[in-house]
């Protein structure tokens with residue numbers, strides 16, 4: 326099915342209006358993080374290493390809805406932490422839907438069986454389920470055995486009840502194209518609306534630093550995945566623009582559009598994006614947009630951005646390019662991303678990459694084993710006091 330027509334129409338109209346008004350910077354997706362606490366402790370997570378007093382905090386319903394109104398983006402992605410831990414999440418979702426905004430509730434789905442009755446199916450509401458691969462891969466990625474087996478029946482139940490469901494998949498080291506392709510087959514057969522996929526961002530605060538992919542490796546991996554896709558009778562549906570997929574395959578020389586997906590969390594409006602957590606906060610959305618030195622960020626502009634290909638930065642760029650070059654976008658949509666030939670160069674390096682980004686990664690699978698980690702500090706779902714990547 327892919328993204329429904331109503332959503333494409335509303336978002337397309339919104340972008341057209343911004344362009345007619347001559348707005349150079351405007352938000353597409355508000356990343357709302359009403360809490361940081363989670364009931365998992367994934368190896369590649371950069372959101373859960375806060376002190377306990379921060380993990381216990383929540384944004385109120387009023388603050389969440391004020392952020393939605395202040396920002397004005399047509400799509401709201403509620404992340405965290407684990408949003409289903411927030412006791413007032415049903416009211417937050419209801420308030421956003423009443424504003425005719427499209428809500429993606431990003432969840433690891435461990436609490437969803439118990440909480441599903443609190444929500445109603447709506448064209449404006451989607452459960453975006455964190456699933457990084459088939460059984461072994463996902464359980465390794467979230468550092469807990471048995472999670473995959475709990476999540477699949479919950480996805481089936483949500484689909485049975487008529488909810489929109491997407492799967493949010495992050496790729497890390499040691500993935501093979503065949504394995505990823507099998508996973509995409511599995512979730513496609515379940516009947517989900519679409520797959521969100523991007524290479525894991527090298528969070529400085531993630532418990533593991535050896536799990537992230539470099540850009541060159543990511544591009545080659547995506548070309549091989551799309552090559553696998555061409556062999557399938559049942560096509561995969563992605564929750565992305567065709568040009569973002571083309572970018573992942575190394576065919577577009579995009580710079581990030583960090584302001585396209587602004588982030589509001591417990592501390593304010595996070596500069597410059599959802600991924601960089603040590604760059605400070607703005608007190609208001611206007612301050613974020615007008616007083617952030619955006620030129621400091623992006624590939625080649627900032628060592629921390631060196632390997633970033635995340636959808637929160639580059640999907641807005643791809644969407645802008647779709648509006649500028651609709652025929653190119655349509656051609657990629659019809660034929661899929663190009664999987665051979667030379668790759669587009671990365672943006673010029675104004676600042677050298679950090680030594681950490683220079684770790685040699687030549688081929689996949691990368692010969693790093695992501696060890697199974699048993700976290701002793703992970704709160705169980707029963708003793709949670711309150712917090713995705």
Ligand code: SF4
Nearest residue numbers: 581598622630633638
């Ligand atoms: S490249 Fe853009 S989206 Fe990625 S970390 Fe840097 S500022 Fe954020």
Ligand code: SF4
Nearest residue numbers: 363365367370713714
């Ligand atoms: S990646 Fe998501 S599910 Fe995993 S610990 Fe972080 S917030 Fe929780």
